[in-house]
Amino acid sequence: MIRRYQNTIFLTLLLALASVFSVADAQNAPEASEEGKRVYEKSCAHCHGTEGRGDGSAAENLLPRPRDFTRGLYKIRSTETGQVPTDQDLFDIITEGMPGTSMPGWDTSLSANERWEVVAYIKTFYDGFKENTAPRQIDLSGKIAYAEQSIETGKALYTELGCVECHGNVGRGDGTSAPTLTDEWGFQTWPANLAQGWTFRGGSETEDIFKRFIGGIAGSPMPAFEGDSFLHFGLTSEESKRLTELENKDEMTEAEDEESAAFYEKMDAAVDIALRITEGETLNAADRQSFNNAMKVVYEKSWHLANYVKSLSPEKRPEPAIGNNALRSQYIGGELPTLGDAAWETLKASYFPLVGQVILEPRQFNPTIDSVNVKSFYNDNEVAFLFTWDDRTHTTASEDEETGKMLEDAVAIQFPVKVPQGPTAPKPYFLWGGRLPVYLWYWKASAPEQVTELTAKGISNAEVQAVQSDLQAEGTYTDGQYNLWVKRALKTDDKKDLQLEPEVFVPIAFSAWDGANGDVEAKRVISSWYTFVLEPVPSSRRFIYPPLVALLSVGALFGLRGFARRRNS
């Protein structure tokens, strides 16, 4: 038993030791060795290339591309802009991997020792590590607590700094600049969807977000927050308020004129010091002090913004729609709610994660749609669903430059034609059926009020049903999010349709296409089978039996008391 834990204990100790050292000295990897080269070539070179250029044999299929180590541009760092990462930064990325990319965590497949050897080895690809052995780390000591007021302040900065250009109004990565972004190497890149913190490459804690602001994300379009990107850099917040006041005046008195001129002088001086630091000058104590004062305001603002960004995501990635989180359609007495009805707000959505389809050609290795969230109501005759998913772009028709195919955003909701009898009965193949057919609702962005029924016996073997049921649909796109409302009768006359009844567990699965990401035909994101159920109709018996039981119990108690009294007397 102890043996089993020995490795864990050893690792923990080593990590603890490592963290102790990282406080003392950021650069704690061993000297580059043959061992590091061996591990690198065995585990890393397939993607990152033997010479670290990010051009390994697998690189072509990956987006984002594997890091090119030769230019020293590392996205995820605890160091200031323009600085190399610390050894610990590199070690952490190797250990934990990068969410939303092909970089896995190596904590289980490489020993801590091997990972440190790799850190030392990849540093040999870039000379900057030799020139800068003590990179300046970002000071996290001024952290501002996560609170309402701070989030509000951060929200205003989100607009002021222009975050909205790429990340969009509410942060879903749908800004108007999003479709044209490229990285340092000219490959397309998408801004983070700030409502999905679990996809952040460098973690979603407030500190992680703050470090991305101050350090920037090297090699990507995300700029670092350098002092003079902020309004009135060099002024305290009171001074800045005063200057705004002065600037808004139609006419200034001579005294006010002088006052504002002094502010401008102060700001120019702050910018000059910041530039001198970048240019490599060593500052005297007075300049250092005034620079630190100016940066204090920048850091405060960045903490507020980090709190705001943090507030855009759920605490953690939602649990997938199984067990307690499974999709349960709720019974409602009268008319089913339409799109935009407040009744939908009363339900908790079930979360269906989606992944790139990589089984058949053409494959999608770089999916952009994370998941679809679903809610449902039903009444005696009909069922209504609300499907919600994030897509950074609204694409209704766009020609693919390579293939000439028309690309467009779409979704397909998949059910079996016949509900399997019992949990062990076979379901159709999850990828649009096979021997057993599937019944599909297909919706596309160019016809938002129409859902087409399909029958499919395979991904390339789908046909539009000759008889289309009276399905109602309405789809909208706002701020990087689709909402699709669909309503159908529980029962139809078509044998090719799924027939629904309460309390029967029905398999359900999804396909979705992001036209702007090249999704078309088999190239899409998919889910495996999940199940949903029309919750039992709440019975009116609940108003009869529980009170009856209560009444009987009370009666019995009185009886018992009477009996006891008689016996005692």
Added chain:
Amino acid sequence: MKTYMLACLALLLACCYVMPTLADHHEAGEMEMLQFPESYKAMAVSNGGTISGTVTFEGDVPEMKVLEITKDEAVCGLTEKHDESLVVGEGNALKNTIVYLIDISQGKALDKKTKPEIDQKGCKFTPHVQIVPVGVRLTMLNNDRVNHNVHIFSSVNKPVNKQQTKNRKKMQLAGVKKAEGPVQMKCDIHGWMSAWLAYVPHPYFAVTDEMGKFTLEDVPPGTYQLGYWHEACGTNSKEPATVTVEAGGTVTQDFTLSMKKM
């Protein structure tokens, strides 16, 4: 055994064929860059000469591509914008060509007082090609009242990516340490915006104007290699022109460029 040896031979031949092509490819990349002297010494130049000339374009002049304005139309879309990678004027004059001395090791001092600017006006960088002496700050202007970000794709110096919000009319960028060029400048927010910089270690650099004209003044008498770089037409780094400058004299060197082969 025979098959095995044949396979080896084939592999060897393939290597012989592939290796030089790879090398060539690599070299082509280097050839795109400006060439700088290993060291440069500033000195007083009296009675220097002048090199001037005209750069013209040869071949069918393609129609300038109209840029697609995908956002901030109210500001960026006021006038039609064109891809400025090839600007050919009257008499086939080629604008935006950098013409420079490749192998000059001493001459007049670099002007550190100069204040190079690039304006972001109507979501376009002006000028399209700018010379920035090493150590001199570049000033970015923003009169657009929209957000821009100045992204400079340096590899010798540190890359720059700095947000210039709509409130910030004037923003300075730190002077760089090392000579480097050409380096592209882009705005990620407006993906069509593009310009080119050259961070230069000596003052003998010029950019051709609308008439395709350039002038290099106060050149110490001597024989030099004269190079050019143009975004769409490439460089003459492999076969630079040779010019001999006489004291107080003027020497003319014209160039005729055509589209770089893809």
